[in-house]
Amino acid sequence: MQAFDVAHSRTWFFLSCVFRSNVNNKYSHCSSGFGIELPNPRESKKQSGYLNIFNDLGADWEAIVDERDTQKEVDFIQDMILRKGLTLDLCCGTGRHAVILRKKAWNIIGMDLSRNLLKIAKLRMKEAEVSFQLVRADMRYFPFKNKVFCAIMNMFTSFGYLPSLSEDVKSLLEVYRTLKNGGSFLLDVANRDHVIKNFQEKAWAEFKPFYLIENRVLDLKKSKLISQWAFIKKDNGKRRLIQHILRLYTFSQIEMLFKEAGLIVKEVYGGYENQEFNLDASRMIVHAQRIK
Numbered sequence: 001m002q003a004f005d006v007a008h009s010r011t012w013f014f015l016s017c018v019f020r021s022n023v024n025n026k027y028s029h030c031s032s033g034f035g036i037e038l039p040n041p042r043e044s045k046k047q048s049g050y051l052n053i054f055n056d057l058g059a060d061w062e063a064i065v066d067e068r069d070t071q072k073e074v075d076f077i078q079d080m081i082l083r084k085g086l087t088l089d090l091c092c093g094t095g096r097h098a099v100i101l102r103k104k105a106w107n108i109i110g111m112d113l114s115r116n117l118l119k120i121a122k123l124r125m126k127e128a129e130v131s132f133q134l135v136r137a138d139m140r141y142f143p144f145k146n147k148v149f150c151a152i153m154n155m156f157t158s159f160g161y162l163p164s165l166s167e168d169v170k171s172l173l174e175v176y177r178t179l180k181n182g183g184s185f186l187l188d189v190a191n192r193d194h195v196i197k198n199f200q201e202k203a204w205a206e207f208k209p210f211y212l213i214e215n216r217v218l219d220l221k222k223s224k225l226i227s228q229w230a231f232i233k234k235d236n237g238k239r240r241l242i243q244h245i246l247r248l249y250t251f252s253q254i255e256m257l258f259k260e261a262g263l264i265v266k267e268v269y270g271g272y273e274n275q276e277f278n279l280d281a282s283r284m285i286v287h288a289q290r291i292k
Contacts, residue, residue: 014133018086018109018148036143037115037136053161053244054093058116060231062094063207065156069272073188074100076272077153080287081184085150088178090139091158095121102130111135111142140167142174149178153186160189160247168247172261179290185263191270191277191284192248195225210234223248251277254286263288 019036054061074097081087083106089098092110094117101108102125109132112118118134125131137143140162152175162168175185196218204213213230225246232239249257255265265288270281277284 018145019143020145036133053242054112055114055116056242058114059120060207060210061117062120063209064212065094065096067207068156070096070100072272073097073155076269076274076285077101077155077186078104079274080186081151081153085180086148088144088149088152090152090154090175092121092134093117093156093158095124095134097153097155098132099124099128099130102132103128107132109133109135111137111139113138139171140174142178144178146177147180147183149183150180151184151186152179153188155186155188157189157246159187160249161244162247165247169257169260172257172263176262176290181290181292183290185288185290187254187286187288189249189254189284189286190246191279191281192223192250193279194282195248196220197279249284251284251286254284258286258288262290262292264291 057064077097078101083104085107087101087106087108089095089101089108089110092098092112093114095110098108098110098121110118110121111134112121113136115136118136121134125134135143159171160168162171179185199216199218201216202214203216204211206212211232211234213232215228215230217226218224219226225248226243227246228241228243230239230241251268258265265286267287268277269275269283269285269287270277271283272285275281
């Protein structure tokens with residue numbers, strides 16, 4: 001079964017329970033075919049770079065994340081979040097976490113801004129013979145009602161690409177708004193201290209369809225990592241460039257932003273095997289809750 005390949009009555013019931021009323025009125029079978037599509041009406045030229053980063057990567061991003069140990073990450077998610085109620089995979093990308101969790105009977109929704117990545121997620125759902133809702137929407141403007149999720153997860157450094165700090169806060173306020181009281185939020189980002197300590201201006205990696213050469217600039221004053229990725233296809237040697245800018249956070253900064261948004265940090269880890277968080281940890285995985 002694919003997203004929205006269900007009776008209209010069942011779909012409308014789901015929409016009325018989870019989505020805001022103005023979203024219910026806009027429901028349609030999208031031309032892209034993956035579910036609900038809600039482009040941000042306030043999108044500006046200034047924001048277009050953020051909007052297109054991962055959409056432009058598409059299948060190349062799939063090749064990159066497929067090299068990761070997704071099962072280990074899913075095991076960690078299951079240790080942190082109870083399987084009850086509805087879970088949002090925020091910035092779900094190719095759906096690599098959500099598909100596995102759905103096979104384990106999790107009630108889950110995948111949300112992302114990239115049409116291309118959501119199309120890949122839809123194909124993964126079909127291959128795995130599972131079904132769940134896929135929604136194209138902006139992480140600053142959730143299309144969901146208040147207090148509908150028991151848990152929200154944001155994995156593998158999908159936080160920090162928004163154009164401004166205030167917009168990062170806006171996305172956290174949306175997390176708070178849509179979480180039930182006592183609901184969990186799991187945020188997985190790169191550890192700023194580790195990035196600085198191990199910074200290299202150039203790096204390269206090999207993936208099945210291409211070579212990746214990365215040139216980096218670290219702006220300590222603005223706490224940003226500016227990266228230019230050069231993809232060189234193995235089959236024809238074609239080269240393309242993509243630049244992205246990631247805002248880096250310390251744990252104290254994340255804790256402060258969470259508090260501002262109404263989220264209380266419960267624990268923090270440095271890796272997917274419950275490693276202690278310290279300056280040498282490559283990841284900063286923060287488990288927080290909405291208390292009231």
